[in-house]
Every structure is written in structure tokens, then in C-alpha cells.
Amino acid sequence: MEETYLSDFGTILLFLIGGAVFILIGLGASKMLRPSNPNPEKLSSYECGEEAMGSSWVSFNPRFYVIALIFIIFDVELVFFFPWAVVFGQEELIRATNGTWGWFSLIEMGIFLGILLLGLAYVWVNGHLDWIKPKPVIPQSRSKIPAEMYAAVNKKYS
Amino acid sequence: MIILGIFGITLLIATYCTYAERKIAAFIQDRIGPNRAGPFGLAQPLADAVKMFFKEEFIPANAHKFLFVAGPSLAMLTACMSSAVIPFGNTLIINGNHIRVQGIETNIGLLYIFGVVALGVYGIMIGGWASNNKFSLLGAIRAASQNISYELAMGLSIIALLMMSGSLSLRQITLQQGGEFLGLSGLDWNIFYQPLGFIIFLTCAFAETNRTPFDLPECETELIGGYHTEYSAMKLGLYLFAEYVNIIVVSAVMSVLYFGGFNFPGQDWVRANIASDPTLAHNLVTILGIVVFFGKIFAFIFFFMWVRWTLPRFRYDQLMRLGWKILIPLAIMNVVLTGAAILFWPQLKAMF
Numbered sequence: 001m002e003e004t005y006l007s008d009f010g011t012i013l014l015f016l017i018g019g020a021v022f023i024l025i026g027l028g029a030s031k032m033l034r035p036s037n038p039n040p041e042k043l044s045s046y047e048c049g050e051e052a053m054g055s056s057w058v059s060f061n062p063r064f065y066v067i068a069l070i071f072i073i074f075d076v077e078l079v080f081f082f083p084w085a086v087v088f089g090q091e092e093l094i095r096a097t098n099g100t101w102g103w104f105s106l107i108e109m110g111i112f113l114g115i116l117l118l119g120l121a122y123v124w125v126n127g128h129l130d131w132i133k134p135k136p137v138i139p140q141s142r143s144k145i146p147a148e149m150y151a152a153v154n155k156k157y158s
Numbered sequence: 159m160i161i162l163g164i165f166g167i168t169l170l171i172a173t174y175c176t177y178a179e180r181k182i183a184a185f186i187q188d189r190i191g192p193n194r195a196g197p198f199g200l201a202q203p204l205a206d207a208v209k210m211f212f213k214e215e216f217i218p219a220n221a222h223k224f225l226f227v228a229g230p231s232l233a234m235l236t237a238c239m240s241s242a243v244i245p246f247g248n249t250l251i252i253n254g255n256h257i258r259v260q261g262i263e264t265n266i267g268l269l270y271i272f273g274v275v276a277l278g279v280y281g282i283m284i285g286g287w288a289s290n291n292k293f294s295l296l297g298a299i300r301a302a303s304q305n306i307s308y309e310l311a312m313g314l315s316i317i318a319l320l321m322m323s324g325s326l327s328l329r330q331i332t333l334q335q336g337g338e339f340l341g342l343s344g345l346d347w348n349i350f351y352q353p354l355g356f357i358i359f360l361t362c363a364f365a366e367t368n369r370t371p372f373d374l375p376e377c378e379t380e381l382i383g384g385y386h387t388e389y390s391a392m393k394l395g396l397y398l399f400a401e402y403v404n405i406i407v408v409s410a411v412m413s414v415l416y417f418g419g420f421n422f423p424g425q426d427w428v429r430a431n432i433a434s435d436p437t438l439a440h441n442l443v444t445i446l447g448i449v450v451f452f453g454k455i456f457a458f459i460f461f462f463m464w465v466r467w468t469l470p471r472f473r474y475d476q477l478m479r480l481g482w483k484i485l486i487p488l489a490i491m492n493v494v495l496t497g498a499a500i501l502f503w504p505q506l507k508a509m510f
Contacts, residue, residue: 011161011262012242012270018165019238023231023396030211030392043219045291046387055220056292064303067478071306074486078313081493082269085320088497102501109497113490120486129482131475 066128077116084109133158161242168241171455172402173203179463186467207395215391222288229285230389230396233278237403240274243267244410245329247420247448251437259448260329267328268316271411275366278404279305282368282375285397286385297384300474301375304365307481308372312362314489315355318496319348319415328411332419343426347418354492356416358485363408365481367401370466374474409458410451417454420447 045052084105087093093101123129136154138147177192177200184191192199217226247259264270279302286298323331337346349356365372376384383389386397413419425443433439472480 012239014161015165015239015242016235018161019235022165022169022238023234026392026396027227027231030213030215033211034391035214036216037214038216040219042216045218045220045289046382047292048382052220052291056290056295057287060295060299064299067303068306071310074310075306075313078310078317081313081317082320082326085317086324086326088321088324088500090324106497106501110494113494117490124483129478131478133475 063131070123070128073119074116077112080112081109164241164244164246165238168238168403168406169399171406171459172399173207175402175405175459176206176398177203178459179466182460182463183467186464210392210395213391215393218290218388220290221388222290225284225288226388227393229281229283229288230393230400231281232284233281233400234396234403236274236278236281237400237407240271240407241403241410243270243328244407245332245414245419246410246451248440248444250441250444258329259444263327263329265325265327265330268320268326268331268415271328271407272313272316275404275407276305276309278400281397281400282385285389286375289385289388291388293381293383293387294385297375297377297381297387300381301368301385304368304372304374304477304481307478308362308365308485311358311481311485311489312366314486314493315352315358315362316415318355318489318492319352321493321496321500322348322351328414328419332414332421335418336421336425342423344418344421345423347416347421349416352416352492352496354488355496356412358489358492359412359416361480361485363412364462364465365477367404367408367462369405369462371469371472372477373471374477377471405459405462406455409455409462412458413451413454419454420444420451422447422450 045056047053088102088105088109090101097104138150138154180202181191181199183189192202195201195205217223242262243260243264245258245260245263249256249258251257282301283298286294286301289295319331320326323334325331325334331348335346335348336344339345339347339350364370368375374384375381376386378384381387386394389397425447428446429439429443432442
């Protein structure tokens with residue numbers, strides 16, 4: 001479609017608009033068609049049939065936050081990998097430099113990767129990647145199967 | 159034209175994915191599955207859509223009204239946008255013009271998909287938070303944490319592939335796989351050079367689309383409905399629809415990156431023998447290629463559903479351990495191995 005004057009991202013804008021129109025039609029049509037009889041019971045938040053206790057916009061486990069921080073660091077490093085990966089194997093560059101280009105870029109990236117691995121090792125050793133494991137409470141029962149077998153299974157899959 | 163076509167086809171496939179999911183689940187569990195609406199229950203997705211339109215819907219009194227609507231819309235919007243750069247087929251020659259069977263060909267296609275799919279987690283996060291429900295909030299932060307963890311391994315597995323292809327354009331990557339392998343043209347697929355990368359990518363694809371065994375954000379035994387506990391009718395429909403569109407996109411990306419996209423074994427032979435007119439032969443091969451590409455997508459979608467009814471769900475600590483302590487080191491090792499292999503390729507070739 002060379003004759004159209006849309007640039008690459010113009011087409012992506014068209015996709016964006018198309019998606020938005022689809023969503024608007026969906027939401028708009030359902031708004032016109034559906035019944036609407038709200039009452040306070042219906043509008044309360046679901047909490048297993050109990051009345052909801054307070055707001056749920058409260059603090060949550062900081063581990064999620066730590067994971068997000070580590071992710072940011074690694075993802076920024078990952079972004080630097082993409083341009084490197086594209087030029088790494090280019091024949092012209094390798095030929096132009098008599099093959100030293102490959103070694104140069106590999107060693108350069110090895111240093112970068114080493115720093116990245118050091119970071120991974122650091123968070124690993126400090127236990128930021130360990131999630132809290134559930135501690136199963138094993139109920140006492142009069143089963144004919146000996147308790148050691150359960151213990152063995154639990155040990156195997158913990 | 160092509161844009162509308164791509165839109166229509168992805169949405170149609172996504173609609174019938176819901177049907178396929180229920181039929182496959184029924185088959186695996188030795189049931190019949192939906193069979194009332196239309197022949198073999200084929201009108202079931204239509205009936206579901208009608209229900210979604212006519213069902214009463216309400217926004218919880220405590221929820222953040224605007225973000226509650228924005229969440230599912232954003233999830234669906236990003237899902238719709240990501241199919242823009244997928245090369246569904248080679249070029250069609252009409253009146254001497256080459257027309258690409260693709261929404262748009264950009265030289266950063268892979269980065270674009272990567273970015274847009276990553277945006278999808280905002281839809282879940284916003285919706286889950288705006289519901290003001292404890293289960294939704296837990297589901298949302300689980301989803302965010304899981305998606306970002308597996309995105310790293312996914313990116314690293316792609317990098318090993320990029321080192322070989324040297325291009326971020328999905329069309330270029332596909333065309334490179336059209337060469338000969340074992341004497342068959344169109345079989346030079348990346349899966350033969352990157353098996354480890356493919357396995358890492360596949361695992362991450364399951365985690366990114368929140369499918370079993372990684373469906374912890376909506377794990378009903380712990381979190382009722384997860385991030386969409388408070389959603390009903392059309393907004394729930396948008397979430398579920400977005401999930402299926404994402405599965406299609408991810409299946410298409412896997413076919414393009416590792417399984418040759420629209421290339422099929424023996425395509426050069428077919429091109430030479432199918433018709434005497436070269437234009438007609440080219441067009442016929444392209445159409446065959448599109449059919450093959452959709453076949454690959456459907457095979458992956460079936461695989462997604464098969465796995466859902468085969469593997470149990472992970473526990474959250476197992477999920478995090480797999481993502482950070484197994485997949486990321488493996489992916490880094492894969493990058494290093496690929497780099498060394500590319501450098502030593504001439505020597506290796508000379509040895510045999």
C-alpha cells in the first residue's frame with residue numbers, strides 16, 4: 001500500500017482507534033440494552049457474603065515491591081541488550097574488522113552480563129527472591145496410612 | 159482493508175476460542191460440552207455474547223468509578239493493538255503491486271509486541287485495584303509481580319534469537335526461516351537452533367497470558383475470581399476476551415519466531431510446480447502460507463488448552479522460584495552459548 005500516506009505509526013494509530021471504537025460500541029450497546037436496578041446490597045463489595053470490613057486500599061506485602069524494584073533494574077539492562085543483539089552477528093562488521101568485531105562485542109557484553117549476574121547473585125544471596133513458603137499444618141488423623149509416608153510426600157514436594 | 163480484516167479475524171478466532179476451550183475441556187474430561195445452541199453448539203459464543211450485552215451490570219459503591227471502567231478497556235485495547243505487526247502471510251501480487259498480508263511492517267515489530275503486551279498488565283492492575291475488594295487487589299498485585307518476573311526471562315530468550323537473526327522485524331525473521339533444512343525448502347526454522355530458548359519463551363508465554371499452570375491472579379480456590387471478582391457482564395467479557403486475544407497473539411509470535419511463520423516445508427517445490435504463471439504461483443503459495451500460519455496458531459492455542467487441563471496450578475513461591483532462579487539463569491546461559499556458537503560457527507562447519 002505504497003500510495004497511502006500513512007506512516008508506520010499512523011497505521012498503529014488506526015489500530016488504536018479501531019480498538020477504542022470496538023470497546024466503546026461494546027460498552028455503549030450493553031449500557032443501552034441491559035436493565036439497571038441497583039440496590040445497596042448489590043453494590044456492596046464481595047467478601048464471601050460477610051459485610052466488607054473497611055476499605056481494601058491498605059498496605060500489602062512489601063515483597064511485591066522489592067520484586068518490582070529488582071525488575072526495573074534488570075529490565076533497564078535488558079533494553080541495552082536489544083541493540084547489541086541486533087548488531088552482534090552482522091557479517092559486514094565482522095568482515096570489515098577481520099573477525100575481531102565478534103570477539104570485541106562478545107567480550108564487551110560478557111563484562112556487562114557479568115555485572116548483571118553479580119546483581120542477580122546479590123539479590124539471590126540476600127534472599128530477596130525467596131518467597132514465603134506456606135507451612136502446612138498437618139492434622140492428626142487415624143488413617144491406616146503411616147504418617148511417615150505423608151511426611152515423605154510433603155518433603156518431596158516442598 | 160487489511161486492518162479491518164485482521165481485526166475481524168482476531169476477534170472471530172477469540173470468540174471461537176471460548177467455544178474451543180469448552181469443547182476441549184469436555185473432551186479431556188470425557189463430557190459432551192456445549193451442544194444445544196446450533197449444530198454441535200457452534201452458536202454458543204453468539205449466545206454468550208448476547209448474554210453479556212443483556213446482563214445487568216453494576217459498579218460497586220466503594221469502587222473507583224472511572225478506573226473500574228478503564229481497567230478492562232485498557233486490557234482489551236492493548237490486546238487489539240498487538241496484532242498490528244504480525245506477518246500473516248507473504249506478499250500478494252495484485253496488478254503488479256506487492257501487497258503485504260500484514261497490518262504494518264515496522265523494523266521494530268518485536269519490540270512493539272513486547273511493549274504492548276507488557277502494557278496489558280496495567281489493565282489487570284488498574285481493574286483489580288479500582289474494585290476496592292481484597293481478593294481483587296491480591297489478584298492484581300499477583301498478576302503484576304508474576305508478569306514482570308517472567309518478562310525478564312522472555313526478553314532474554316528473545317535476545318538469543320535476535321543474535322542469530324540480526325533484525326527486530328517480524329517479517330525479516332520469518333523470511334530468514336524460508337531456507338533449506340535437511341534438503342527441504344521452507345523448513346529452516348529457528349526451533350532447530352534455539353530449542354532451549356523456545357522452551358523458556360513458551361513457559362513465559364503461559365505466565366504472561368495468566369494461563370494454567372500460572373493462573374494465580376485468578377486462582378479461584380484462594381481468591382474467588384481474582385482481579386475480576388467484582389466484574390460482571392460486558393466488562394468481564396472484555397477481560398476474558400482480552401485474555402484470548404493475547405493467547406492468539408502469543409501463539410502467532412511463537413510461530414513467527416520459532417516455527418517459521420508462513421513458511422511451510424517444500425514451498426519452493428510447490429511454487430515451481432503449482433502453476434505456470436509466476437504471479438499466480440506466488441499468490442497461491444502466499445495463500446497456502448497464510449493457511450499454514452493459521453494452522454500453526456491453532457496448534458499452539460490447542461496446546462494452551464491442553465496444558466490447562468493437564469497441569470495443576472503452581473504455588474506462589476514455586477512460581478517465583480521458577481521465574482527468577484531457574485528461567486533467568488537458563489536464559490542468560492542460552493545467550494552466552496548462542497554468542498559462542500555464532501562466533502565458532504565457521505570452525506564448527508569446517509570440522510564436519
